[in-house]
Amino acid sequence: MREKILAIIEKNSRIDLKDLAVLLGESETAIANEIAEMEKEHIICGYHTLINWDNTSDEKVVALIEVKVTPQRGMGFDKIAERIYQYNEVNAVYLMSGSFDFTVFIEGKTMRQVAQFVSEKLSPMESVLSTATHFVLKKYKDHGTVLAEETPDERMLITP
Known part of the structure; x- marks a missing residue:
């Protein structure tokens, strides 16, 4: 269960505990206890916001x-x-x-x-x-998140 929790909160640390419990099919209490234990063990070391x-x-x-x-x-x-x-x-x-x-x-x-x-x-x-x-x-991708805006294809379509 730990790896599943970590995989989800690594991508979205703002996920609601209730939503996380539903995703994993566990109780909120079990998820909260597991997260608290991982924080205590320094597996989870902090929660950060990625800013461009x-x-x-x-x-x-x-x-x-x-x-x-x-x-x-x-x-x-x-x-x-x-x-x-x-x-x-x-x-x-x-x-x-x-x-x-x-x-x-x-x-x-x-x-x-x-x-x-x-x-x-x-x-x-x-x-x-x-x-x-x-x-x-220039940063194109940081912590798994693409930061660069996609540039539209401005080439003209030429048909015979």
Whole structure:
């Protein structure tokens, strides 16, 4: 039942408990208890609203930063990640396989603000060897939701 609940609320966290119970053929109490248990176990870690900031007047600059580090003895990657994710600008930090160690997603109001974060906070950390910053130019799909509006086919139909 957990996987079914998670699959539904991942797509629509605003679904009414009653509707969820009907969909799953369970009682509201059973569903509520299961959700509460998953929140307690940190399986459900929060409820978020996906916003297409490009359609608002409050645009944000989003950047993906590749970070190479040297883990310090006894600290490993976890302590470095913890130092990075403490910054308010940071939305996500992932340990990666491949040619760099972390992917860091940050938001700022301007490209300059993002650049200042990298140069003043991230790069000076003693364990950071290098960074590469990539700016998001346009989001087409985010968290499984298509954000880009479909463009109508404006080609003329030519018949023989």
